Amino acid sequence: MTIRDVAKLAEVHPGTVSRALNEETRALVNFETAERVRRAAEQLGYRPNRIARGLKTNRSFTIGVLIPDLTNPLFPPILRGIEDRLEQVGYTALIVNTDNDPVHERRHLEALLARQVDGFIAATARLDTGSLARVAADGTPVVLVNRSLEDGALPAVTVDDRHGSRLAVDHVVALGHTQIAHVAGPQNVSTGHRRYLGLLDALRAHGLEAPAERVGFAAAFSEPEGERACSAVLDGGGRVTAIVAGNDRLAIGCYDALEARGLRCPEDVSIIGFNDMPFIDRLRPPLTSVRIPQREIGAVAADLLLGQLSGEPPDAREILVAPSLIVRSSTAPAAAAPGS
Template structure:
């Protein structure tokens, strides 16, 4: 075999099994059909010979490329790497490869990248870029493309999704602050064209109403993006309109980071003057100054479950789509404290039911 790449026949012959048995053992999706000891011998022989499976040929036989497109809006956001790792962990175990693209939240770029992945015959897509109204995904769904959204949903029915329980996470945040004696609570909302922003904002308003609190409209400020800069700009507007607020529920941890920066710039101490709660518990949130109280979302598991949903979709295209709702949990750290004295409700125009 000098100079010639080893073939599947070579592997099968080295172990003394049929070629079909070797093929099943070397494919993670069918390995369970082979006796474990036999599969171990086959994979050992394949490594020793330097055999590399021809996934292109396999794709031509099965109309599958075992490639999955994964669309991420912003890889610099610490939220997404754990999700991607979870996706890869589950896909790797089933012999699939994740083709990762970063859209930067740009619709034209997203459409071009989606089209490129389709031309490469990706078997399906896991989409973290979903907006509530998303024409590209509507078109892909109409073509029968296998889709799953992760972390976000669309208003379009028929697409499986994996999300955290954002409403309950927001309720935990508001409940924590009211238990500390806060009534002047504001919300720095995420963009309302994505489900996370809309759901958390709706939940915040519902929780405040349930607590018998009626904050002024100006106490809810919608950020232009899920970024530190957007959070800082929104906090500046908030403090100008509602100077008496004593607590902030932020749409995510980056927005919360911007809030901490603006509070410090205006000479306000967190948590002595203003408590801040984030959302996501992204890496290093415990190293903020002060360490951030935030709602923890199981991002790695979110990625694992989104990959699992897509694999199920590929296996049973006609199955009814389902949404997996993962629990959120408040993690209390140093950025929240009892409400300070000296800020009466009228300072922020708040009323009680």
Template sequence: MAAKRPTVTIKEVAEAAGVHFSTVSRALSPATRARVNPAIVARVEETARRLGYRANTAASSLRTRRSHMVGLVVPDLASLLFPAILNGIEHTLQEQGYLTIVADTANDPERHRRILSAMVERQVDGLILASAMLHDAVLDEWLDGPAPIVLINRTDDSGRAPAVLSDDLRGIGLAMEHLAGLGHVRIGHVAGPQTLSTGATRRRGFAAAGAALGRRALPVAEAASFSREAGRLACAALLDAHPATTAVVAANDLLALGCYDALTARGLACPGDVSVTGYNDLPLMDLVDPPLTTVRFRHRDMGAEAARLLLARMAGQETAGDVLLRPELVLRGSTAPPSAAVGRGGAGPAAGGRRSPPRARR
């Protein structure tokens, strides 16, 4: 068996580099490296590599009472929404020497509670939560805990933790203005779950935009979850109750794909019979048929903003409440002016030129 390699100390690196050991500590820490002359940083890093120095993070944590770990909790790690958000968070935190630990609640409150407890027990320095419910008893348990919290993509009704969000009121307004500009009057909304801020706020945005356009009491069907299947069921219910609907504003892209399925099941075409808009601009939404008109916000920017906000809170700085990211409408092939034949009963496609029913592109 090979002999165990002796541990190289920070003092040995300092002696070999010809600097004080405190300079080595500052030069090797992303949080303090900018305070050291770049030439000295390069010399210290080269010396540390040559000697095989590894920082003793456990000892550093005991000394500073900081773990340099941040917990990120998401509701569904398989969602296409989170990779770019996570990239923005990790890149920003790594620049300051923080490691990100990611956990998935699967939208289970008890699992959420266990994850938060485990992360705080492991002394994470802060938490970024994409898992908050609108009325969140689990979150209430940790808002006054030892780790500062920042919410992302969702918020709760207490307002005690700052959040980084898309401006959902404006985003849904953009979709409504686009459809109204095309000539649609009979517009319905497939809403997300009202237990989540994204579902509730986008529904409010739909109602507000309808009122601003002089179209009150527009029909709404609430989906049980932000999933394609829930979108199909909600859209089917909407069309059953309001068969003359010519456009549907869906609260997210997966719900919009469910609307495609509901239309196909009725022999209706998008956008020939019913136009559809989504929200989020997830990857591949330009590759479905028809390509989805949707509301986009910059996912990576959302992650980076949340990380910067948490860094400020961990440093004890005052923060100025929520950060709203400006959305934009991405125009694609799922919206068009309404057909002249709007009196259908839902038993089949209206007469006239139609696109084929939507299908996945290969």
């Protein structure tokens, strides 16, 4: 079932069929002929071979999407945002999991290039800049998600982490807390670092500060690390009535640390997470968290890429999307100071 079969049935030249069926060249062929062709195609159930088309036009209408791990609940919504946008314009996403392994990353990048993807969306945390930049330099558009290059060489769409931290701090401050601790994520990951910086800023804006003993650094965004870092803070000596965690999993670790010490949340200490993961509202207590508009991030990234693909200047700009605070029951007004 090729274009030739349709041509035969419609009694025209294959070239004419191609033009008749192609939105952009439709105008070149007589209306009635086009109709005849369309009917013939319909009748035969003809489906243009995108592969053959791609060979000639040098466009595959596919986008390579690199993520660390699909099972990390952060990514599926982003992917939906991307896919929903892409599919509207006939593109398809090729999703690969890198597991943050440089070797995998390279291999996948190569494989996607061999498949002639028209562009890349990379959400991988530490994909070495080199390969990606080289790809971009060779003319394949690249958009970063959830991380950006220091030099801003590549367009990126990321959460406004600092703003998120500010939301969190504003919230606990409004509740009367002043002894605010931070269980920070890994500082070699942009989100971890930015949230930490944002927190410092926000505290300062309220005339507060976070002395070293009140911030614990987790080596990974995991519950055990959250518990470890939180424990360090709690056992550090100073009083703490509120904890802003680098993400929800760290916050869960904080729950564990509190529980191990017989402290109650939110009565004794309030906790705020980051990401607003699914079912986080089902914890005890339901976690107050900074929500990230993941789907929107994906959609914006896709739009950015599609823009570049249709020839727009590749404004290597970083787009920040604003998070919002979802208040639940893990935060409460600060108790009166002990002894009052």
